[in-house]
Amino acid sequence: MSVHKIEHIGIYVSALEDSIEFYIRVLNLKHLYTLGEVEDDVRLAFMGFQGQDSVEIELIWKKDAPDLASEGRVNHLAFTVSHIEQEYSRIAELGLSGRSAQIQSLSNGSRYFFFNGPDGERIEFFEPARLTP
Incomplete structure (x- = not known):
C-alpha cells in the first residue's frame, strides 16, 4: 500500500479571507500560501501548523458557489x-x-x-x- 498520511483536507468556504483569519485566530494555523487572484473564479488557501508540514487544510473558494452544501462539505x-x-x-x-x-x-x-x-x-x-x- 502506498498511502502514507493525510495530505490535506479541503473545505469549501464562502469568504476566503474571513476563513483564513478564523483558522489563524482560533486554531493557531499559519497561512502558507494562496493560489489564484481576487478576480479568479476559484481561489485556494493552504493552512498549516506552526513548525509542522505533515498535514495541510485547503480552503476552497468558488465565485459561483452560493450553496456550499450542494458540492459537499467536509x-x-x-x-x-x-x-x-x-x-x-x-x-x-x-x-x-x-x-x-x-x-x-x-x-x-x-x-x-x-x-x-x-x-x-x-x-x-x-x-x-x-x-x-
Missing part, C-alpha cells in the same frame, strides 16, 4: 489537543456556534467536543486518552 475536522477543559472554555469565550453542551468521553478515556467554523463546518477538538493527565 463532515468534520479533528484536531488533537491537550488540556481539553481549557480549550472548551476558550472556545466558549470566543462565542462560536455549535459548541457541544459538554465534553464527551469515549470508552477508552479519550475526550472530545465539537464547534462550528465560519461556514458551519464541524470542528472537533480531541484529546486522546494518552494525553489525558
